[in-house]
Amino acid sequence: MDAEDIYKNSCATCHGGNMDDGSAPSLNDVGSRLSEEEIKDIIINGTDGGMPPGLATAEESAVLAEWLAEME
Numbered sequence: 001m002d003a004e005d006i007y008k009n010s011c012a013t014c015h016g017g018n019m020d021d022g023s024a025p026s027l028n029d030v031g032s033r034l035s036e037e038e039i040k041d042i043i044i045n046g047t048d049g050g051m052p053p054g055l056a057t058a059e060e061s062a063v064l065a066e067w068l069a070e071m072e
Contacts, residue, residue, distance in 0.1 A: 003067030006060045014051070019071070024051065032072040040065035 007019075016022030030039060043061040046053035056064060 001059065001063050003063050006056060006064055007067075010056050010060065011064070027068060028071055030071050031069045034069075036065050036069035039068050 007015075008017075011027075012022070014022050014024035015027050016024075018028075020026035020028045034042070040061050042051065043056055043064055044053065044058065046055075
């Protein structure tokens with residue numbers, strides 16, 4: 001399971017193809033702001049008034065969180 005493919009299919013619509021050119025917050029430096037566990041929690045549970053929950057499976061969420069946590 002490739003994190004970039006999951007991102008393109010589940011996240012790029014809102015966060016943009018470059019992770020900073022969409023309607024949702026930039027993810028380019030998300031690893032410097034949030035831990036891997038915090039990122040995974042947001043992917044699974046969404047945020048109040050922002051990102052909806054359930055956009056990725058638990059397995060996809062883990063792969064995405066690990067990859068995004070490296071973005072600093």
